[in-house]
Amino acid sequence: MGLLRYTTYRFAQAIPVLIGISILTFVLANLTPGDPVRLMLQGVEADQEMIEQIEAQYGLDRPLYERYLDYMAGLVQGDMGHSFHRNRSVSELIASRIGPTLLLVLSAYAFALATSIPLGIIAAKRRNEPFDHVSRIVALIGVSTPSFWIGIMLILIFAVQLGWLPSAGLVYPWWSPETYGHDGYVEHFVETIRHLLLPMIALGTLQMATLMRVERTQMIESLQGEYVKLARAYGVPERTILRKHAFQVAQLPIITIVGLNLSTALGGAVLTEFVFNINGLGRLFYDAIVQLDYQVIMGITMIIATMFVIGVIITDIAYAYIDPRVTYGEAE
Amino acid sequence: MVRQSLQPTRRRVLASGAAVSAAAIAGCIGEDGGDGDGNGDDVADISEFQYDREEPDDGDRSDSLEFLQPAERDEDFDPVVSFDSYSMQVANLVFDGLYEWDDQLELEPKIADGMPEEEDDGETYIFEIQEGIEFHNGDEVTASDVAHSFTAPVEEETQNAATYGMIESAEAIDDYSLEVNLEFPYGPFTLSTMAVPVVPEEVRTEDREAFNTDPIGSGPFQFADFQAGEYVELERWDDYWDDPQPYVADIRFEAAPDDANRIAQVLAGDTDVIDTVPATEWDEVEGADGVRIHGSRSPSYMYLAFNCNEGETTDPDVRRAVGHSFSMREFVNEHLGPAADPLESPVPPITNESGNWDFPMDEWEGMMPEYDPDQAEQLLADAGVPDDWEPRIIAPEGGPREALAERIGSRLTEIGYGADVQGMSFATLVDTYNTGNVDDYEMYLLGWTGGPDPDVYYYNLFHESQEGVAQGHFYEGQGEFHDNILNARESADQEERRELYISVTEEILEYLPVLPAYTEHNTMAAREEVKDLHAHPSVSYNPRIVSDYQNTWIDE
């Protein structure tokens, strides 16, 4: 199977999963003991007639599967329903909030990859030396500490105590510098980075630690491989072995982990956005949960799951593209 | 349509709750502080407003101010539509009121020229307005704009309809005078209803939707930039008709709902002013270098209500026993400290004073149940309450009211009973607290923010017509209780109203359908460079920026 066909195949395979997600969120949302009408009324004394009228207006008097089909018909056209609390369409709300979340998650990944790979390689190379021990401890702390707690501590130290970095919010590079009163694009760029640093580290630490542990293990394994032993026996310089032979093979599992860990990163974004007051999807999700704004909750769950599924597919394709051994027939 | 007509009630409850929960522990100050030497570390006296009046030496008028709000705005900036305090914080700088509240919550004329003429025993009012006031688009403010501002909420069935519902008609007599007719002599009219923000009828009715997110008023600031869910930017309107002209050139509003984060921003100097300093962080903010707390009393009223419809709490003795089982005063002092004052009646002190009600507050204080666990135990035993009684207490999640619910629960446990304390998200709570069902709650903790007229509290929170709407205690009342509340509402005779409210309050304190808890202050924390900033008693008037007794500027 060619790469193009493989890509098409993977996306086609995602469709039943996406349908499954829509069913799951729909069923969850309709499990609520306080049914949607009561949520909509929120404390208003309503007689039976009024309730029926609202049910009819929103089609809530019809069987669950019919309502689901309606919801799906809407979804296909990009209509995710209506926010009762904010009186705006869910699609519009999500569109306005998805940017900051993507910016946050992607920069957290950039941070994680840029630190974990070099550190993991050096640790593998200097196995059981002090550098290895220190980096293993750092990685261990990284996978064992709640991201939001790291965020709180970073704010207290670097924003409140030292005053080096801003304590909240993001600067969106896609808005013009004038919106923020910045003089030109240089300041705009610098401010974008300054605002990103703390939330990026808070969210990226877990990813960094996870990837570093995988990278180290993989490198150790491939350095012990027959392939490398042979190269050594032939007197290939150690640097070349490291760069050419061991490194490439070791990166393949990293790609898979990056895709799968998108799940923790997207979940962690809810906490990071809460702590750093970032107006992204996570913050919107939290607000919607508190307000029981159930169509918004369903919409965000759908979007985040879709982002995860797409992320995994992209890493799968990247894996297939990089690894010559993959014959594109494998389903998983 | 159904939704439209339902909205007002829902939003009223919600909005006041939102303001309250966001204003969580808003607060101020207490008796200490406020020596006014201007070194910035101390806090002003809550009952004082005009402290540290300073003018910039250089008369610089190019300052920018960033103001952090404690909750997200609904993004409705048309005062006819807007029903949340935080959109109104923006709108109140863009619009002028016919009358406006001063620093002690008394109405003073703004666009109006003097006080209105009252006719027909308070059923008709004649207003004169000043000539030559212009909206930001250059049109003159006329009497028909004012009439429109009075009638539009009802005609368009907006969320504010209930506030202006008693107005039968409002008509311009000529360009600068109008006549307003009420359906009945409405007590609170002259104390609060006339504080209507004036909108330009023509521009507004042309495209209401556009007006809502790009409003034009006659106030000191005009709309400059706006991104829904992110920020609003206002810039000074240089042709403002009134004095003084603001020093501040532009203001940016953003929201930071998480208290810890909002405080971090002002402590780190990332913002100029934050609205609402929670009591939990009071000392830290007060002691921080470069930050100053500003506070004012407010007409907020927090209370514990009992389910008088079902369950053990239908017995007044059981309610009294709960009142004896814990110490409200101790809780308020310990948990809210300078951010609040204990209350003895549904009337916050500032309401009593600004409306010149002169209620017997000291006498009422003496009627409140004191902390006395023995008596509580005795009363509960005499009332035949079962030993395994564990009343369900519901309260908004997080913040002082949940802490108070826990406090009551743990004190009830100490005298051999228990409590099922349930902190709820506001949406759930609003869905639960007014069912009258004993399985939903036996007590609930909520709040209400009113103004200088007691009707707001008594009618909404005690009258039988509000059962299952704004109040969930379902108290039946003895004799004339509900008639008295209604009669006080539909009378313009303040002395008569005062007597009625005293009788209602005394019954409340005797039968305790509700136990008054505390009043939270309005607070802001600002960087020291921000000069001549003062907290206003009304949440939606903050940041006041410019008025007869305040003109905020920044000392660079």
Add this chain to the structure above:
Amino acid sequence: MAVGETQVESGAEPATKETETGWRNTLRKIKQDTTARWGLYVITIVLAITAYTLIDGNLSRLTFGAVSDFTMAETLPIFEHPERLPPPGEAETNLPPAFHADGTMSHPLGTDPNGRDYFTRIVYGAQVSVSVGIAATFLGLLGGTIIGAVAGYYGGWVDDVLMRAIETVYAIPPLILIIVFTVFVSGGSPDVMYAIVGVGIAFIPVFARIIRSEVLSVREMDYIEAARAAGVKDRDIILRHVIPNSFAPVLVYATLQIGVTILIVAGISFLGFGAQPPTPDWGEMLNTSHGYMHSNVWLSIWPGLAIMITIMGFNLFGDGLQDALDPRINE
């Protein structure tokens, strides 16, 4: 898989003796491994504390997550009651830890805003945080094992349907899925019990996948064929042979997963959707102390450290276990 291969020789009867040797071998390796040993120490201490607080907390009232009226803790000089408030007027609120100038030795970690001893609350916090972590992981393990084993054993359309369902659940990030589940099912008044079930459901996919792939390899073994030929029921084959012999890698994973679970539950409680006050729980304590982030940072530091140390214990132990079971990396 080493364990699987030994089964082949012993025919239809699973070789319990061989498996035991395998376990003993594993334990011996863990004892030799420094990191695993440290992990074991931490876990043992944390589990001992959890067990103690669980028993104590449930002595007179069997309510999960609520510490009862009577606690043994109070008879010990270092503890106070984890939930009860001091009498009116006697509360010493928000005390800093003992090493701080304003601290006292009677409250080594200070007191909370209600005047309760913070050390006691941190210790009793293990009751909820750790047992929720374990209970939820166990629930996921149970569900995942059943589904994975059935899917792997039967194959065909059963496998397809189950695996698509699993992928669906897997696609929603656990934190989001658990919050949505907790809030909707509880009707807006979340509690830790809902969170456990939610976490359990969210973690079914990971376990199901591991079990399934193990089952796929075990399924082809001769002794399974033999059992089938001898007319043993499918259910019995799955329960008696397939699952026990696929369990080793799952166990490693479960140990590591307990850490992840504690981490996620802490996040959920921090947002207010897990344990509710006054129940002492580390995540919930971080939620409450968030309101005191600037005035008393110690209230945020201690629960965070408790979470960190506990999860480090599980991770160290899991790493050691993995090394012991995985022959690929040699020291």
